[in-house]
Amino acid sequence: xxxxxxxxxxxxxxxxxxxxxxxxxxxxxxxxxxxxxxxxxxxxxxxxxxxxxxxxxxxxxxxxxxxxxxxxxxxxxxxxxxxxxxxxxxxxxxxxxxxxxxxxxxxxxxxxxxxxxxxxxxxxxxxxxxxxxxxxxxxxxxxxxxxxxxxxxxxxxxxxxxxxxxxxxxxxxxxxxxxxxxxxxxxxxxxxxxxxxxxxxxxxxxxxxxxxxxxxxxxxxxxxxxxxxxxxxxxxxxxxxxxxxxxxxxxxxxxxxxxxxxxxxxxxxxxxxxxxxxxxxxxxxxxxxxxxxxxxxxxxxxxxxxxxxxxxxxxxxxxxxxxxxxxxxxxxxxxxxxxxxxxxxxxxxxxxxxxxxxxxxxxxxxxxxxxxxxxxxxxxxxxx
Amino acid sequence: xxxxxxxxxxxxxxxxxxxxxxxxxxxxxxxxxxxxxxxxxxxxxxxxxxxxxxxxxxxxxxxxxxxxxxxxxxxxxxxxxxxxxxxxxxxxxxxxxxxxxxxxxxxxxxxxxxxxxxxxxxxxxxxxxxxxxxxxxxxxxxxxxxxxxxxxxxxxxxxxxxxxxxxxxxxxxxxxxxxxxxxxxxxxxxxxxxxxxxxxxxxxxxxxxxxxxxxxxxxxxxxxxxxxxxxxxxxxxxxxxxxxxxxxxxxxxxxxxxxxxxxxxxxxxxxxxxxxxxxxx
Numbered sequence: 001x002x003x004x005x006x007x008x009x010x011x012x013x014x015x016x017x018x019x020x021x022x023x024x025x026x027x028x029x030x031x032x033x034x035x036x037x038x039x040x041x042x043x044x045x046x047x048x049x050x051x052x053x054x055x056x057x058x059x060x061x062x063x064x065x066x067x068x069x070x071x072x073x074x075x076x077x078x079x080x081x082x083x084x085x086x087x088x089x090x091x092x093x094x095x096x097x098x099x100x101x102x103x104x105x106x107x108x109x110x111x112x113x114x115x116x117x118x119x120x121x122x123x124x125x126x127x128x129x130x131x132x133x134x135x136x137x138x139x140x141x142x143x144x145x146x147x148x149x150x151x152x153x154x155x156x157x158x159x160x161x162x163x164x165x166x167x168x169x170x171x172x173x174x175x176x177x178x179x180x181x182x183x184x185x186x187x188x189x190x191x192x193x194x195x196x197x198x199x200x201x202x203x204x205x206x207x208x209x210x211x212x213x214x215x216x217x218x219x220x221x222x223x224x225x226x227x228x229x230x231x232x233x234x235x236x237x238x239x240x241x242x243x244x245x246x247x248x249x250x251x252x253x254x255x256x257x258x259x260x261x262x263x264x265x266x267x268x269x270x271x272x273x274x275x276x277x278x279x280x281x282x283x284x285x286x287x288x289x290x291x292x293x294x295x296x297x298x299x300x301x302x303x304x305x306x307x308x309x310x311x312x313x314x315x316x317x318x319x320x321x322x323x324x325x326x327x328x329x330x331x332x333x334x335x336x337x338x339x340x341x342x343x344x345x346x347x348x349x350x351x352x353x354x355x356x357x358x359x360x361x362x363x364x365x366x367x368x369x370x371x372x373x374x375x376x377x378x379x380x381x382x383x384x
Numbered sequence: 385x386x387x388x389x390x391x392x393x394x395x396x397x398x399x400x401x402x403x404x405x406x407x408x409x410x411x412x413x414x415x416x417x418x419x420x421x422x423x424x425x426x427x428x429x430x431x432x433x434x435x436x437x438x439x440x441x442x443x444x445x446x447x448x449x450x451x452x453x454x455x456x457x458x459x460x461x462x463x464x465x466x467x468x469x470x471x472x473x474x475x476x477x478x479x480x481x482x483x484x485x486x487x488x489x490x491x492x493x494x495x496x497x498x499x500x501x502x503x504x505x506x507x508x509x510x511x512x513x514x515x516x517x518x519x520x521x522x523x524x525x526x527x528x529x530x531x532x533x534x535x536x537x538x539x540x541x542x543x544x545x546x547x548x549x550x551x552x553x554x555x556x557x558x559x560x561x562x563x564x565x566x567x568x569x570x571x572x573x574x575x576x577x578x579x580x581x582x583x584x585x586x587x588x589x590x591x592x593x594x595x596x597x598x599x600x601x602x603x604x605x606x607x608x609x610x611x612x613x614x615x616x617x618x619x620x621x622x623x624x625x626x627x628x629x630x631x632x633x634x635x636x637x638x639x640x641x642x643x644x645x646x647x648x649x650x651x652x653x654x655x656x657x658x659x660x661x662x663x664x665x
Contacts, residue, residue, distance in 0.1 A: 101626045130629040195504070201610030201617075206626040208609070237611075244527045244611045245499060246492075254496075255505040370627045375437050382528075382611030 039303035042157060043141045044311070052143070052311065056088065058304035065092045065305045068107055068118040069099035073269045075163055076325025083321060084312050090305055101127040101206070108136045112299050119306035121295050124206045126363045128159035128293040138296040140307055142314040147334040151360075152291055162313060163327040164291030166282045166358065167207075167214035168264035168350060174277035175258040180353075181285040182218035185259070186232060190240035197247025197257035199266070202373050206366070210290055211261040213361060213369055218285035223361045226369040227376070234380040244382070249274050264350045268326035280350050287356040291330060316340045323349075413643060416636035429637035438634075441613040442641055448529070448614065449597040452536040457590035459537075460544025461582070467545070468552045480549065483542035490539055491602035498535050498607070502526055529612055532604050540593050547592055551585035584659045591653040595646060615642055 036049045036058065044052050065084075072078030081092050093116070096103060101123040108131060111117035121131070131137050132154065139157040152161035169185075171178035176193050179185045188194045202208040216222070216229030236242035247257040249271045260267060267280045294313065300306040312318050319329035323345045335341040352358065361369070420426045432438065467479045501508045504520050512518055525531050555578060563573045601616040610617060615638050622628055622635030 100624055102624050102629070105629075124626050124629070126629040127626075198609060201605065201621070203610045203618075203621040203627060204605070204625045209627050243504070244608050245495065245503075246606050246609055250496060251499065254500055254503070256499050256503045367628070374621070374628070377610055378437065378440070378613035382608065382613075 037303075038307060039138065039298070039300065041303075041307065042139045043145070044143055044307075055304055055308050055311070059090060059302070059308040060088060062302040062305045063090055064302050065090055065309055066095065066116060066119045066301065067092060067309075068095045068121060069097065069101070069104050070094055070122060071097045074325075075265055075327040076269065076321050079324065080313065080318060080321050083317065084309060087312070088308065090308075100204075105131045105134075105136070108297050108299075109134070115301045117299065117301050118297055119300040119302050120297065120309055122162060122292055123295070124366075125159070125161065125291065125293045126206075126366055128154075128295050129363055131295060132158045136298055138298045138300065138303070138306075140296050140310060142310050144314045144331060144334075147331040148314075149330070149333070152330055159293045159295040161291035161330045162294045163265075163322040163325075163329050164289055165263045165265040165327050166350070166352070167210050167261060167286065167288045168267060168280050169283050170252075170260040170262060170267040170271055170278055170280045172252060172258040172275065172277055173279050175255065178279060179259065180281065181283050182215050182232065183285055185241065186219070186235055188239065188241055192241065194241040194259055195243045195255075195257045196236055196241050196259040196261065197243045197245065197251065199248065199260065199262040200246050202377060203370070206290070207263050207266065208261075209366065209370060209373060210263070210288055210361075212373055213366075214261070214283065214286040214288040217288060217359065218283065223359055223365045224368070226372050230373055230376045230380050233377075237381050242381070252278070265325055265327035268348075268350075282350050282352055282356070284353040284356065287352055287358045289328075289358045289360050291360075320345065326350075410643065413636050413639045416633050417640040419633060421630055421633055429634050430640070432634055433637040433641060437613055438615075438618060438638060441615045441618045441638070442645075444529070444613050445598055445615040445642075446645065448533060448536075449594045451533050452540050452597040453590045453594040455533075456537050456540035456544050457586065457593055460541050460589070461548055461586055463541065464545045464548045464552055468549060479545065483545045486542035487539050487546055490600060492606045494535065494538060494603050495606040498526060498538075527608055527611070532607060532612060535603060535607060536597055536600065540597065543596060544589050544593060547589040548585060551582060551589075554585075555581060584656050588653055588656045591649055591656065594649055598642065598646065598649075 036054065038055070038058055041050050044050055044055060048054070067081070070077045070081065072081070081094065084090065085092055095107070095116070095118065099107075104118065104121040104123050105127050107118050108121065121128075123131070128137070137158040141157040142160070145153075145157070145160075148160055154160065169179065179188065179194070185194065185196060198208040198211050199205060200208045202212045212229040212233065213223065213226050214229070215232040216226045219228040219232050221228035233242055237244070243251075243257050245251060245256065247260045247262070251257045252260065252271055252275060260271065262270075264280050264282060267278070272278045272280065294310060296303075296306045296310065313322075314331065316335065319331050319335060320340075320342045322329040323332070323342055326345075326349055328349065329335070332341060336346070417429055418425060418427065420428065433442075467476055470476060498506075500506055502519070503509065503526055509518060509520060526535070559577055559581075560573055563577055568576070599616060601620060604612065604614055605617050605620060610621070619635045619638050619642075622631050622638075
């Protein structure tokens with residue numbers, strides 16, 4: 001660990017030297033923020049024209065940030081957007097807050113060259129990879145780059161995971177005796193009054209697909225074999241305990257659904273505040289986790305602000321705000337080891353049941369699962 | 385000279401608008417349907433969407449559209465006739481306005497409205513259950529193929545009322561009086577005058593309903609979250625989702641299939657329409 005850190009430090013020092021040289025070569029004009037092309041800056045330096053102070057100055061000069069598909073009640077984004085605005089006085093334009101990952105990537109191309117184009121995106125990792133293949137992303141490594149686990153970022157800095165969580169069972173304790181595992185849901189007959197819902201179609205929503213994958217883990221399947229998850233929901237449908245409509249806070253309040261399989265942090269911010277009897281926990285027979293990914297647009301209209309936004313998200317403040325939204329920030333392990341994580345918010349996270357080992361599907365496993373679910377969902381769970 | 389050109393200029397904005405709004409997307413669909421994600425020519429997308437789950441999706445979409453064209457089509461005609469022959473002019477105005485609004489009601493709002501009234505815990509379900517008529521105990525489910533068809537009636541019947549009312553106006557009272565003067569019974573009047581005159585308009589209206597159901601997306605998507613394979617939902621999954629990131633062109637191939645079905649529908653509509661307008665001149 002120390003060894004790694006030392007190398008990191010050496011590299012950083014080397015890079016600082018290199019970028020200083022670069023600036024001095026290109027800078028026949030007096031060195032200053034104005035000469036820096038921020039869209040080409042791949043990391044900050046301790047001092048000089050690409051330091052954090054210079055970045056703040058340049059971002060304030062740009063004065064604007066365009067974000068896309070960030071619902072305010074999603075992983076505490078409302079507090080993050082307000083916090084950034086308050087700290088730097090930069091105006092944030094939040095486009096299409098309920099948009100999908102596909103729409104975010106599409107907007108990078110469709111709005112290219114406009115001042116309204118997205119500066120940054122927050123997408124499912126497979127969409128970050130698609131955007132990377134299409135050459136739409138800028139390389140940038142935040143100052144805390146080394147605190148992001150290596151498996152959760154692109155080595156070149158084109159995308160890096162931000163926050164995640166586990167597939168959880170949310171349940172209205174006032175309506176039913178809550179199941180604590182997928183097995184209990186499988187065994188329940190209609191008389192249990194279970195009305196189990198997914199947040200959306202698993203062919204449309206990555207979180208719903210993760211729900212099916214988690215059900216597979218609990219029923220003899222694996223990350224490479226999602227079919228038992230489809231069979232699980234087919235059995236629920238046969239038992240009359242599966243409610244196929246989109247489950248959300250409205251259907252929960254109305255009673256159409258009383259058990260929801262969804263990310264723990266989205267239930268915590270999306271349902272729990274409206275319903276005191278809502279309880280969220282990680283099932284005892286499957287702990288499936290996933291992270292979302294951040295990326296900066298290669299053609300961001302506000303390149304400095306985009307980078308400052310990422311620095312803010314990956315600062316202790318930013319990471320803790322995600323934690324407050326009951327999401328697990330990507331640097332959580334490091335923050336816990338260095339006593340930086342907010343204790344009160346940490347304590348509110350649903351704990352992993354004893355004996356479960358978290359499993360994280362790769363993008364290839366997610367894509368393969370999507371194909372299997374796509375070919376079988378309608379025919380097995382529905383009537384075709 | 386000016387006279388010869390002027391009509392062309394007058395219609396130009398419409399033609400340009402149609403080309404941009406309809407022509408360009410059609411060209412994009414056709415091109416993309418025959419290309420792979422990496423831009424090479426291929427027929428693999430077409431092959432894929434004519435088999436398996438995608439073929440089932442197209443089959444279900446056509447079936448759903450037929451059912452929700454014929455049933456609301458027939459019901460709509462009777463309803464429109466009742467309104468048309470009503471003496472109360474405010475009722476006529478009210479239903480016409482209401483039909484205009486309801487025919488365009490759909491999506492997540494409509495879904496939730498039905499869940500709140502006829503869902504397993506809905507208000508109407510609770511009332512019916514109180515008199516031991518809970519439809520959910522008698523094989524009814526809102527989350528099934530026929531549940532979706534049932535919800536579609538909500539906007540399809542008003543749409544039919546809206547499109548058929550003008551045709552009913554074309555049914556002149558003089559024709560009925562003439563038939564009666566010649567001793568025709570009520571049944572014979574409808575058999576030889578009313579139905580033949582109205583039939584082309586009714587069929588035309590049903591074709592319009594077919595198109596409306598065929599393209600409907602948000603209602604079925606939010607009600608059944610994919611447990612019923614339907615072509616527009618499959619396109620949505622491929623083009624606009626959070627799961628399948630690199631099969632956009634398969635979605636274009638399904639769209640091409642839908643275009644073919646709709647073209648056939650529109651050609652039928654055109655033929656029927658030509659016959660209908662003969663009577664209404």
